[in-house]
Amino acid sequence: MTNVMTNNLKHLISACENQGVTNFVLSPGSRNTPLALLLAERNVNLTVAVDERSAGFFALGLAKASRQPVALVATSGTATANYAPAIAEAHSFHVPLVVLTTDRPQELQEIGAPQTIPQAGMYTTNVKQALTINVQEESPDVTEYIDYQVQQLVRQTKLAPRGPVQINLPLRKPLLPELGTPWPVVVQQDFGHITAQLDAASLAQLTQRLEHKRCLITIGPTDHPLPMQLLQEVADQLDAPIIADVLSSVRGSASTVPVQQLLKLPEQLQPEIVLRFGGTPVSASLLPWLKQQHVPVIQIGADYLGKDHSRWAYTSYNLSATDFLQQLATTDIQGTAHYRADWEHSFQPTLAADQKQLTAQELPRLLSHLTPEHQLFLANSLTVRNFDQAFAPAHPVQVHGNRGANGIDGTISSAVGMANQQSTWLVTGDLAFFHDLTGLQLARQTNAHLTIVVVNNDGGGIFSLLPQAEAPYFEQLFGTPQALNLKAAAAFVNAQYHQVTTVSAFQRLVQEPWEGLRIIEVPANRAHLSAEYPEGLA
Amino acid sequence: MTNVMTNNLKHLISACENQGVTNFVLSPGSRNTPLALLLAERNVNLTVAVDERSAGFFALGLAKASRQPVALVATSGTATANYAPAIAEAHSFHVPLVVLTTDRPQELQEIGAPQTIPQAGMYTTNVKQALTINVQEESPDVTEYIDYQVQQLVRQTKLAPRGPVQINLPLRKPLLPELGTPWPVVVQQDFGHITAQLDAASLAQLTQRLEHKRCLITIGPTDHPLPMQLLQEVADQLDAPIIADVLSSVRGSASTVPVQQLLKLPEQLQPEIVLRFGGTPVSASLLPWLKQQHVPVIQIGADYLGKDHSRWAYTSYNLSATDFLQQLATTDIQGTAHYRADWEHSFQPTLAADQKQLTAQELPRLLSHLTPEHQLFLANSLTVRNFDQAFAPAHPVQVHGNRGANGIDGTISSAVGMANQQSTWLVTGDLAFFHDLTGLQLARQTNAHLTIVVVNNDGGGIFSLLPQAEAPYFEQLFGTPQALNLKAAAAFVNAQYHQVTTVSAFQRLVQEPWEGLRIIEVPANRAHLSAEYPEGLA
Structure with a gap:
């Protein structure tokens, strides 16, 4: 002690x-x-x-x-x-x-x-x-x-x-410390430069850290769109792949690689340095992996200072993404040539076989053809994780979620708040849906242009992928089946209602224009979840 | 209601x-x-x-x-x-x-x-x-x-x-508002640009506001030294006079004008726009005067955003003084030619007649010859106000005070904290001195190289210049004479002690090197105060 x-x-x-x-x-x-x-x-x-x-x-x-x-x-x-x-x-x-x-x-x-x-x-x-x-x-x-x-x-x-x-x-007694023992060496955090403009020395130090390295850019969740052209320009200059969070809204705008690829990279292709933008990633694997592999991370953004719960980003810049990228773009820095291409070549694209039976895992692919007029809101917890792994939109789409505190409360209301501005798709599980039932009334009242896709696996799905899956009292304490009647819920607020079990039926609904509030129920089975995610969640 | x-x-x-x-x-x-x-x-x-x-x-x-x-x-x-x-x-x-x-x-x-x-x-x-x-x-x-x-x-x-x-x-009942009455027009605050770098449009807007105007620069209290050369450069370019707070440490480095001059300017020489740096000025007149005369104020500095209790700085920049001045210096902006010279010519320098009898009002002049190796700490409340009016050092001198919350507590301790680094003069009244008696022991213990000048007018001097000067129970409630024995206090902590009543004796002590802690008592009389400040405090 x-x-x-x-x-x-x-x-x-x-x-x-x-x-x-x-x-x-x-x-x-x-x-x-x-x-x-x-x-x-x-x-x-x-x-x-x-x-x-x-x-x-x-x-x-x-x-x-x-x-x-x-x-x-x-x-x-x-x-x-x-x-x-x-x-x-x-x-x-x-x-x-x-x-x-x-x-x-x-x-x-x-x-x-x-x-x-x-x-x-x-x-x-x-x-x-x-x-x-x-x-x-x-x-x-x-x-x-x-x-x-x-x-x-x-x-x-x-x-x-x-x-x-x-x-x-x-402090609890005894209060006498041990004297005369060695002192630890604590790694010094480097805060770059804290004023607006990087001075020549700071900029030189930064470029030195990136020069001729295999650079990776990661973009976490953010509501504030990044300067896409500048980002792509810097990524091209560094020959850096971009891992973009599903909530970064970068997918569809810039060429990105899935986080799962990072985890499977052969050693000679692993990144040597990371530029990290945005908030805490939806992927639970990204930050721990970087730390485990000892890949240095440089964190950028005034909103995110001191917010790296992996405790690994020992360098950070109190600059907006735009200010940072602008200053980096003024240099003639180069990364490792062909790094991005080598990375991409190391993965054979595997095309998902078309399935007749609709499952939750199909949804990211099926919603990839949303046009830029639509926006997408993803509920916690399993839904957003699922989309982070597989959502690759053909066009830029604004994607949102409540990933500050990651609650399952208020999901429908948040999406309705957004649908005031734009046609919106909300994908949610049945528990998050139930938790904000009063939000449905708001949708009705504001004439929100909103489609809610409810993956109804009758309870808390994510727990089936967590250690307590094997625990006693599982259904009572974690499964918590609610036996929701979603059709009645839809009727309560005068919404269109569809129960969909096939891929083709869902595809039809994606194409189809709709008015006001629409609820699409996708029945699912929690018992199958661990089989559907044999590698867990990235 | x-x-x-x-x-x-x-x-x-x-x-x-x-x-x-x-x-x-x-x-x-x-x-x-x-x-x-x-x-x-x-x-x-x-x-x-x-x-x-x-x-x-x-x-x-x-x-x-x-x-x-x-x-x-x-x-x-x-x-x-x-x-x-x-x-x-x-x-x-x-x-x-x-x-x-x-x-x-x-x-x-x-x-x-x-x-x-x-x-x-x-x-x-x-x-x-x-x-x-x-x-x-x-x-x-x-x-x-x-x-x-x-x-x-x-x-x-x-x-x-x-x-x-x-x-x-x-809100207290009745809660029904009056409907149908006109709505007020609220002046819009303009926050310039909130990212690091002023874009071309923001910079153009700023220079447009200053161009060919009679510009004034004011510098409030700050511990963080301004970039003096850059400041002087911009002031020269704008032909702008600088009013520097006694706690800005700018006096002695740049050419400055006293705040009292501002208050007496003929109308045709009044400034048309003000660039305000630093915290709340010691002078209680500066900000109210600018507001009363409707002179627009542009406030600069990330520490000070939203901290204008005069509620008059409707434009502010979230930039450090250095970043702001650097960006302004890149332009070819000009103010009104000869403005500074015209301002200065409108005031005949009046030379203070040398007085045999030492008074508190003489101290700023007598301490103006401190060399840059010394620093000065000024106690609240009367002392710092007095020095703000009259302290015009020959050389740059670091000047400090506790002007965030403006308490009279902790004065000696704060000065001792500074004296650890540099020879320090503390000027204080007897009440602020008494209030931090334990601080003397710290000075003794840390071998602080500190001279404390105590203007002893036996109580709270500033109240004699405030409305309650005429109130009943004045001595009991506001005068609060303590009859301090400063010689005994000095002996208690083994300090040198001098009681000084003439200008020449004080001048000798200013020249004289000293060791450790030294207390100089300057007896004064509160009864004379209102006569000594016939115009009150600026």
Whole structure:
């Protein structure tokens, strides 16, 4: 236990140092004993200030003069509340502070323990971010999280609008760390350049990382269309394949390769560097694979800074995709010649045999001929994963989904909101459909031009592909069959209703113009799912 | 009362429209009646969705498809809690939403009233900003605040990282608005360009606004030094005078004019346009004067977006000062020829007669000869105002103060934090000095190279220049004399101590090298203050 705490706190201190924290201001107490001793052993610039209010303002002065983030280290209880005035000033004047508040462990909260007050998030909106990290949990994952996330938090203090962050650290006794053991080496995150314009040195550094490499471009989900011509131009220049998420709306506009190909590449064709745009990919395999193969990832986009839950993108640029691509396009950089062609040649296209019986897996192919006047909304969870693997539209099509928090709630309503602007196809499972039944009324009321394709496998399909597929009580807890009467639901809102079981019938409905709301039920069988996805989901 | 509410809600709706909100999604109830009726009268794109959870996801879909912020309008109580899932998704996927939650008025909070739950800030960190606005307060200031701040909040939703904001609106009965009355015209805020690089059109628009105009540059407090050469270059090109805040550290580096001159300019020399850099000026007159004279202000700087409490900077650029100036410098723009010279000629320099008796007002002049190795820290409130008026250093000097939240707490500690890096002069009144007594110990302990000049007028000086100067109980409540023994305080921390009453003695101490901590007491008399500032503070 002591070992775990010692190791994780060393990682935390080193992560702070990696992002420019050289000054630590400590107000000693019992609870922050391990940090105090480790900071002393580390031989950082350590100032001991017994009054926390003074300590806070002292750190503020240090940060203002040095223009670097300064760390504060408090013991638990009212000690932490004394930082509040300096934190408020730092917030208002944009001064970077990293506030480390040690805390009592969970079993002492709100139960009359001494020096225990609610510390998590106590500085409210006067800090840019507030996080609680339990450094006594024994897990390599937690340690790696500390390496990554603490650097991101320190970075936050330096991005406009600058300001303080809080890291709250519950600690359980014994509090004495192990001294004299080796310190870890924490890989330094490289944040490129954080102002608008890459200076010559930053641009040179970037091109050096890409030059003559096998470059891959990945595009995650985004509502904001990328500058397609520029993207294709840069991809051509780098000879880089593009893996485009189904929710990137890039498919159909640029030449892309499926993520499944990446996973099967022979070693000599594996990418050597990745430019990553957009949010978290629908594919659950992409980011872990890149990390596992140690392919460096450069992340681009002001919306996505610090949002790589694979903790692998150690370089990121606070630039819009357009700004980044424009600046890269000004260079005469080249990737590895023929890389994209070699990649593509290594895969024989396999043509899916036409099936008489309609299955959910057929839907991406059958909807690939939607014209650009249509847009597509894909529900969580199995539907969007299914389409990510197989949807290859012939034309550019706007594709949307709720992939921020990935809930199955509100699906119909979200699609109806979109259908106000454009003809829309929603593909959903029966559970997500049921979960937003009131959304149907909205569709009726707004005269939404919407087709809802419900793959009705009577319950939660994705669980059949997850470990609990073999668990007891499966149907009761995970399968949750609802025996929905979709025809009656359609009648309730005056919608057209079709039950479709053959490919040809579905194809007819894809071609056919329709008015208002239309519900197409595609019966499916959960029992067949694991056979239909023999390799699981990418 | 109804009139006030009607008028302010019209301003709120118009402010939303000004920033691109064309879609409103309403879930009707009693409390949001006035918004409902006014939105219907306004003939906006209004969708009525009775289930708030669906409404939230519908608005999300609308915002995703249109890439414009969409407004949600809820009644009070659990209705607002139903937005939480869609707001969480919008936060995670960076979708702009403006969440208008109507609320019960203050006298119904936490007292058993129906449909009343804590709504202010209820979405925690899932929204970028949360604000409560009482639209039933009769005050032109509140109305103008709504015009300005609501536009700023809507803008926030569109700046990276994009996301939702909440505006909570307590409403007291009667809730029926006045229909059929005219709608106000709300001036549209112009946010220039929000990506890194000004495109040709934006740059042309900017230069058009400045071309052949009498341009003024103002620089507010900042810890981050401006690119001085570039600033001077652009100022020369525009023939623009620079008003530099005492905390901008620009004085001594560039040629600047005092803010007092601005206030006395003959009409034909008044500026026609202002480029404003940095934070809120120390001078309390500058921003109100510009507004009163209707001089347009262009605000620059990613740290300062939406932070103009004068509510007058209706154009702002999300660019660093360096990026902005660099792009402006690429143009061949000219201001009004000789403007700076004409301005300067209109003022005869008046040389202050040398005084034998040392007063606080002499200090800025006496400290003007600090060399660049020194830095200066100025305490709130009277000291920094005094220096802002009269400090004109011969060389560039770093000048600091806590002017984010402007507290008088933590002054000594902040200066000590700085003195770790560089020889530092702190000028403070006796109250701010006393307020951070524990900071002295930090100075002793860190061997700070610090001189503290304490203007000891035995209490709160600035109040003598404020309206309460004539109030009863003045000494007890505002004067608050502390009868400090500064010599004993110096002895307590082993500091050098000098009491100085003449100019020559002070000048000697300015020249004299010193070790460690030094306290110079300058006795002063609060009773003389109003005579010493016959024109008040600029």
